[in-house]
């Protein structure tokens with residue numbers, strides 16, 4: 001049995017905070033009424049949901065009526081995209097080749113089945129969206145929805161959200177941003193940022209899986225994606241995941257309460273790892289804009305060519321280190337990452353995504369560097 005386990009796959013999912021587990025357990029035990037029931041049990045459950053919605057809305061500076069709980073980031077993205085085309089007269093979507101599959105595959109469906117025209121904005125060599133090309137696309141198309149993620153889950157690049165929102169406003173386009181990797185990690189002031197839809201998944205900031213929300217700007221009225229009962233003010237049928245909602249709100253509150261502390265701590269880990277890798281692994285490089293406009297929780301490392309590239313993640317796992325090759329959806333190797341392919345990363349070099357959380361320490365990074373040094377023994381600098 002291995003004794004040390006280091007979890008560096010926090011962009012895939014995070015460990016739930018004990019305080020989140022506590023409120024969820026309590027809710028599961030005590031508040032089992034159906035929130036749609038009119039008796040006291042139902043009213044108690046409804047009150048918890050509305051309290052959670054209010055708390056989330058106030059942290060984002062929006063109205064509670066603009067927060068709609070979903071089963072997570074995928075459903076939030078699907079809702080924004082499908083419903084915009086159906087209800088807002090969208091005929092053209094601008095997105096990028098490095099979006100999460102929850103956006104890319106949805107857009108492909110809309111192109112195939114609904115005749116939506118899709119433009120993939122050009123990317124700069126460092127993986128950032130080419131804003132000039134975006135403006136050009138906006139200027140030459142009407143009835144457009146822009147769907148661009150706030151931070152990329154594989155290469156960590158951050159989109160200038162304000163700037164893109166301004167461009168969308170200028171050209172009368174709707175704007176959806178997949179904020180799944182930044183929610184709970186950066187403050188968002190959605191009254192000031194002119195965005196129509198943003199998506200959130202609770203499990204990316206120490207909350208539960210299977211719960212998230214879609215913020216829908218009250219000016220951008222869409223109809224349901226999931227039809228059924230009158231839940232979520234007629235916007236999403238299905239009995240609410242009440243303990244998930246309560247856990248999500250708790251995680252969101254905790255994330256905001258200590259955001260600066262966690263930001264500083266995690267950024268230190270990332271910077272330290274970059275330094276250590278440069279010091280000990282020759283020819284190391286970083287995919288994306290790792291040291292500039294970059295999500296502090298993610299570091300995508302391009303390692304020297306080796307004949308056991310395919311085995312690298314497996315070897316790290318054997319040593320007790322959990323990391324990934326791309327998004328959690330890819331099979332564990334960097335081969336097949338549509339994001340790395342889109343930014344033309346050399347496929348001969350193995351890429352590993354390390355992603356950090358408040359639960360990681362400098363010792364975790366040291367341990368990981370030691371193991372990488374062992375794997376790259378022959379190439380390690382003296």
Ligand SMILES: Cc1ncc(COP(=O)(O)O)c(C=O)c1O
Pocket residue numbers: 011012071072073074075077100102149151152153178180181200201202210212327328
């Ligand atoms: C950027 C991004 N969007 C969407 C998702 C999907 O979220 P969920 O797993 O909650 O459906 C993820 C999670 O992997 C993600 O990283």
